[in-house]
Amino acid sequence: MSDPAEVKRRERKDMRRNQERVLQAAHELFAERGAEVTMEEVARRAGVGVGTIYRRFPSKEHLFAAVSQAACTDAQHCLQQATEECHDLPTKLRAIVLVQYRQIKHQAALIDLRPDHSAAAAAHPAGGDPPGLYATLHSILEQGIADAQRQGVIRPGNPRILAALCLELLSSNAFQNLQRALGGETEDLAEHVAQFVLNGLGVESPR
Amino acid sequence: MSDPAEVKRRERKDMRRNQERVLQAAHELFAERGAEVTMEEVARRAGVGVGTIYRRFPSKEHLFAAVSQAACTDAQHCLQQATEECHDLPTKLRAIVLVQYRQIKHQAALIDLRPDHSAAAAAHPAGGDPPGLYATLHSILEQGIADAQRQGVIRPGNPRILAALCLELLSSNAFQNLQRALGGETEDLAEHVAQFVLNGLGVESPR
Amino acid sequence: MSDPAEVKRRERKDMRRNQERVLQAAHELFAERGAEVTMEEVARRAGVGVGTIYRRFPSKEHLFAAVSQAACTDAQHCLQQATEECHDLPTKLRAIVLVQYRQIKHQAALIDLRPDHSAAAAAHPAGGDPPGLYATLHSILEQGIADAQRQGVIRPGNPRILAALCLELLSSNAFQNLQRALGGETEDLAEHVAQFVLNGLGVESPR
Amino acid sequence: MSDPAEVKRRERKDMRRNQERVLQAAHELFAERGAEVTMEEVARRAGVGVGTIYRRFPSKEHLFAAVSQAACTDAQHCLQQATEECHDLPTKLRAIVLVQYRQIKHQAALIDLRPDHSAAAAAHPAGGDPPGLYATLHSILEQGIADAQRQGVIRPGNPRILAALCLELLSSNAFQNLQRALGGETEDLAEHVAQFVLNGLGVESPR
DNA sequence: CATGAATGAGCCTTCATTCAT
DNA sequence: TATGAATGAAGGCTCATTCAT
Numbered sequence: 096m097s098d099p100a101e102v103k104r105r106e107r108k109d110m111r112r113n114q115e116r117v118l119q120a121a122h123e124l125f126a127e128r129g130a131e132v133t134m135e136e137v138a139r140r141a142g143v144g145v146g147t148i149y150r151r152f153p154s155k156e157h158l159f160a161a162v163s164q165a166a167c168t169d170a171q172h173c174l175q176q177a178t179e180e181c182h183d184l185p186t187k188l189r190a191i192v193l194v195q196y197r198q199i200k201h202q203a204a205l206i207d208l209r210p211d212h213s214a215a216a217a218a219h220p221a222g223g224d225p226p227g228l229y230a231t232l233h234s235i236l237e238q239g240i241a242d243a244q245r246q247g248v249i250r251p252g253n254p255r256i257l258a259a260l261c262l263e264l265l266s267s268n269a270f271q272n273l274q275r276a277l278g279g280e281t282e283d284l285a286e287h288v289a290q291f292v293l294n295g296l297g298v299e300s301p302r
Numbered sequence: 303m304s305d306p307a308e309v310k311r312r313e314r315k316d317m318r319r320n321q322e323r324v325l326q327a328a329h330e331l332f333a334e335r336g337a338e339v340t341m342e343e344v345a346r347r348a349g350v351g352v353g354t355i356y357r358r359f360p361s362k363e364h365l366f367a368a369v370s371q372a373a374c375t376d377a378q379h380c381l382q383q384a385t386e387e388c389h390d391l392p393t394k395l396r397a398i399v400l401v402q403y404r405q406i407k408h409q410a411a412l413i414d415l416r417p418d419h420s421a422a423a424a425a426h427p428a429g430g431d432p433p434g435l436y437a438t439l440h441s442i443l444e445q446g447i448a449d450a451q452r453q454g455v456i457r458p459g460n461p462r463i464l465a466a467l468c469l470e471l472l473s474s475n476a477f478q479n480l481q482r483a484l485g486g487e488t489e490d491l492a493e494h495v496a497q498f499v500l501n502g503l504g505v506e507s508p509r
Numbered sequence: 510m511s512d513p514a515e516v517k518r519r520e521r522k523d524m525r526r527n528q529e530r531v532l533q534a535a536h537e538l539f540a541e542r543g544a545e546v547t548m549e550e551v552a553r554r555a556g557v558g559v560g561t562i563y564r565r566f567p568s569k570e571h572l573f574a575a576v577s578q579a580a581c582t583d584a585q586h587c588l589q590q591a592t593e594e595c596h597d598l599p600t601k602l603r604a605i606v607l608v609q610y611r612q613i614k615h616q617a618a619l620i621d622l623r624p625d626h627s628a629a630a631a632a633h634p635a636g637g638d639p640p641g642l643y644a645t646l647h648s649i650l651e652q653g654i655a656d657a658q659r660q661g662v663i664r665p666g667n668p669r670i671l672a673a674l675c676l677e678l679l680s681s682n683a684f685q686n687l688q689r690a691l692g693g694e695t696e697d698l699a700e701h702v703a704q705f706v707l708n709g710l711g712v713e714s715p716r
Numbered sequence: 717m718s719d720p721a722e723v724k725r726r727e728r729k730d731m732r733r734n735q736e737r738v739l740q741a742a743h744e745l746f747a748e749r750g751a752e753v754t755m756e757e758v759a760r761r762a763g764v765g766v767g768t769i770y771r772r773f774p775s776k777e778h779l780f781a782a783v784s785q786a787a788c789t790d791a792q793h794c795l796q797q798a799t800e801e802c803h804d805l806p807t808k809l810r811a812i813v814l815v816q817y818r819q820i821k822h823q824a825a826l827i828d829l830r831p832d833h834s835a836a837a838a839a840h841p842a843g844g845d846p847p848g849l850y851a852t853l854h855s856i857l858e859q860g861i862a863d864a865q866r867q868g869v870i871r872p873g874n875p876r877i878l879a880a881l882c883l884e885l886l887s888s889n890a891f892q893n894l895q896r897a898l899g900g901e902t903e904d905l906a907e908h909v910a911q912f913v914l915n916g917l918g919v920e921s922p923r
Numbered sequence: 924c925a926t927g928a929a930t931g932a933g934c935c936t937t938c939a940t941t942c943a944t
Numbered sequence: 945t946a947t948g949a950a951t952g953a954a955g956g957c958t959c960a961t962t963c964a965t
Contacts, residue, residue: 109944110949134935144951149936233483250501256494259483263476264467276436276466287463294457295502317924340959342927351926352961362960524945547938549948558947559940569939647897664915670908673897674885683884690854690880701877708871709916730965731928754955765930770957 116141117148121162126271130159188239188249188298233258240296250297261292323348324355328369333474337366382442395446395456399468399499440465447503457504468499530555531562535576540681544573592649599662599712602653606675606706647672654710664711675706737762738769742783747888751780796856809860809870813882813913854879861917871918882913 120141124132134155138145152158236258243249263269265288273288274281327348331339341362345352359365443465450456470476472495480495481488534555538546548569552559566572595601650672657663677683679702687702688695741762745753755776759766773779802808857879864870884890886909894909895902 113949133933135933145936146938146952147950150949153936155935229483252494252497253490255484255487256480256491257498259480260471260495260498262483263479264470269470272470273463273466276440276469277462280462283460284463287459288467290459291464291467291502294504295498297501320925341961342959345927353926353963354924356961357924527946548940549938552948560942560947561945563940564945643897666908666911667904669898669901670894670905671912673894674909674912676897677885677890677893678881686884687877687880690850690883691876694876697874698877701873702881704873705878705881705916708918709912711915734928755957756955766957767931767959768929771928774957776956 113141113143113147114151117143117151117158118162118165121158122165125159125162129268129271134158188243188296189293229262232262236261243296243298248298252297257296260295264288264292264295320348320350320354321358324350324358324365325369325372328365329372332366332369333478336475336478341365395450395503395505396500399472399496436469440469443468450503450505455505459504464503467502471495471499471502527555527557527561528565531557531565531572532576532579535572536579539573539576543685548572589649592653599657602657602663602710602712603707605650605653606679606703643676647676650675657710657712662712666711671710674709678702678706678709734762734764734768735772738764738772738779739783739786742779743786746780746783747892750889750892755779809864809917809919810914812857812860813886813910850883853883857882864917864919869919873918878917881916885909885913885916 117137121132121137124137124140134145134148137158138148141148148158152161233255237254240249240254240257244251244254270284270288273284277284324344328339328344331344331347341352341355344365345355348355355365359368440462444461447456447461447464451458451461477491477495480491484491531551535546535551538551538554548559548562551572552562555562562572566575591604592601595604647669651668654663654668654671658665658668684698684702687698691698738758742753742758745758745761755766755769758779759769762769769779773782802811854876858875861870861875861878865872865875891905891909894905898905
């Protein structure tokens with residue numbers, strides 16, 4: 096009961112729960128209102144004091160980098176899976192796009208994927224940071240696009256640029272912009288985006 | 303010489319020139335570094351004091367709304383023209399997209415088209431504001447898309463959403479993001495974007 | 510073995526050992542970097558939690574007051590001895606100064622002797638605080654100086670002021686300042702200081 | 717009257733007066749309570765907002781560096797004069813010490829002369845900073861001491877160390893410490909200090 | 924009218940201190 | 945009793961905005 100290991104475990108659990116609440120709160124607020132949110136706001140939403148945030152995240156920048164990473168780990172897993180499982184190239188691309196967009200839509204992974212944030216985080220390299228979500232996703236897409244082009248199933252064009260264009264629309268920021276611009280009338284937005292991106296790539300639509 | 307009317311005229315002219323220099327400076331800086339620029343910087347670049355800016359623009363928000371309007375008046379003209387002159391619908395759409403992108407690329411109209419700014423300006427309605435650049439462009443595109451769909455030359459889909467998707471990629475912000483993400487290697491970025499958008503809409507490419 | 514008295518005794522011993530480690534750590538850190546050290550640092554160096562420090566020392570101020578006291582108890586003993594053993598007055602003064610300086614130099618008693626700390630501690634009188642190291646040392650020196658003056662072996666002058674002047678140079682703070690100012694080139698700094706102080710007092714140097 | 721040059725001059729004058737009030741306030745507060753004073757306090761005492769301070773002094777560090785410089789320009793002049801005018805060495809040393817101490821006492825140049833501050837300022841070199849007050853004074857004293865030693869009018873000893881010892885007691889910080897330690901009873905403190913320093917150097921006292 | 928110095932609310936961050944475990 | 949996570953008051957600094965000149 097007052098076994099030190101037991102105590103430590105409970106402490107750890109509380110700590111982790113707090114950390115998760117912080118990440119969750121930051122995630123939500125960042126998704127809702129962008130990087131302008133205050134640390135105080137994040138703390139308030141998480142039900143903690145600002146100091147609690149700073150205990151684990153050395154700066155606002157780090158917090159948001161962490162949010163980005165944490166929130167999108169699933170996305171990376173799914174993408175990796177899609178990439179590895181699909182052997183048919185157009186299908187593979189379609190899978191990538193759909194999975195990605197589904198993440199953004201359903202898992203509330205409303206985190207800006209654009210490179211400036213990864214860059215900012217890279218400025219204060221906190222040790223073993225993973226290689227940046229944006230870079231990862233861009234790399235995966237570029238690879239897929241190049242392969243598909245080689246097989247002639249999508250139109251030609253610089254794969255790096257095409258990948259960047261896809262991510263631009265697949266980013267949560269675009270999602271937010273679109274929602275705002277459309278005034279909430281966004282019933283089948285996700286499908287439209289996915290289809291738009293696939294068309295943009297010139298994927299044959301056997302569907 | 304010191305005719306009061308003469309003096310007044312000269313002052314008027316100075317005023318207008320000042321206003322234009324402010325808009326120009328704000329335009330450039332906003333294009334270069336986004337909304338983070340300070341009023342002081344804008345004033346410095348314009349060669350005036352901050353007070354001079356505030357005389358004509360009640361707030362930073364208003365200044366940038368005005369910049370957006372002013373910088374894009376030409377774009378609207380061109381778009382209107384393209385809309386009116388082209389009778390062949392796919393051509394028309396292509397014209398719209400190309401004209402729009404050319405604006406963004408060549409005229410340095412790197413002003414964020416996304417609705418939040420118009421919205422922010424709307425919060426402080428400064429009298430007879432025109433109906434917002436984003437709204438205008440969106441309306442034009444939506445109309446064109448709807449027409450094209452009716453004629454069966456582009457794929458079906460909610461025209462409002464499709465128009466919003468186009469603008470998302472045609473915005474200067476997207477342009478900046480892409481440039482940054484690609485690390486400057488952006489030779490034929492504009493063409494890629496235009497083609498991506500057209501493909502995204504499902505425009506037949508007779509070209 | 511689990512005899513309650515035995516357990517209690519062991520706890521007591523742990524407590525005392527903890528307290529000593531805290532004092533030791535605080536001493537070292539305070540000596541190295543002055544009052545800017547954080548409680549967390551002290552705790553880390555001592556290998557305890559911050560709470561453990563606060564259990565015994567109501568505040569940072571108190572901790573450092575205690576450090577001052579503890580670290581310098583030896584110094585007081587030596588001084589007292591010097592005072593009591595030497596009957597020849599100029600010798601006595603010389604002994605005081607040398608002993609004091611040796612403390613500062615060799616025993617790493619680099620604790621600020623100046624009154625502000627005692628004063629701060631006095632603001633939160635924690636019960637039966639001893640009368641403050643600075644006051645003690647000042648009193649000893651003043652006495653010695655007054656005696657020496659009466660015997661005509663040092664020059665006249667307000668003994669209180671002269672004592673304060675001596676302590677100003679004999680303080681660890683002065684030591685640190687001098688080390689810094691001289692850039693480490695401090696081979697025979699201690700001797701210089703001692704001699705300077707003695708000369709300052711106008712002690713005849715039969716040496 | 718509304719001649720722009722005239723207007724500008726007045727503005728400039730106000731500005732300068734404000735700057736001086738800031739320096740004055742910072743000087744006083746720094747003298748009274750050390751580096752712990754807040755920028756807010758300085759601003760309050762100066763009768764301005766914090767922003768006004770930051771307009772001219774990029775940081776707290778810079779402000780205090782400036783205070784140090786500004787407050788002590790006179791001291792340097794006097795010292796230089798004393799150094800140049802007195803040909804008789806012991807007199808020269810005495811002049812230096814007395815002048816220095818008079819500065820500290822009467823002109824309220826209660827600025828810390830110790831090197832850490834100069835060092836801090838050097839970390840952010842604000843352009844053409846003079847070579848640091850401490851270094852200057854130390855150099856002057858060291859030179860004087862070495863000369864005097866060569867002439868046999870003061871006792872031997874490392875001139876660098878001896879100079880540092882003098883400055884340690886001649887610093888405003890020492891002055892404050894002494895005042896505090898003596899509880900205000902500091903009638904002829906300045907004379908005591910000067911004499912103590914001269915004796916410390918082993919200057920013959922023909923007086 | 925133009926100017927730019929002044930203002931001060933508000934942000935990010937630190938750290939002495941408290942308290943649940 | 946020991947722990948160290950949590951707290952939150954302050955501090956340094958920025959910048960949109962105002963206003964005396």
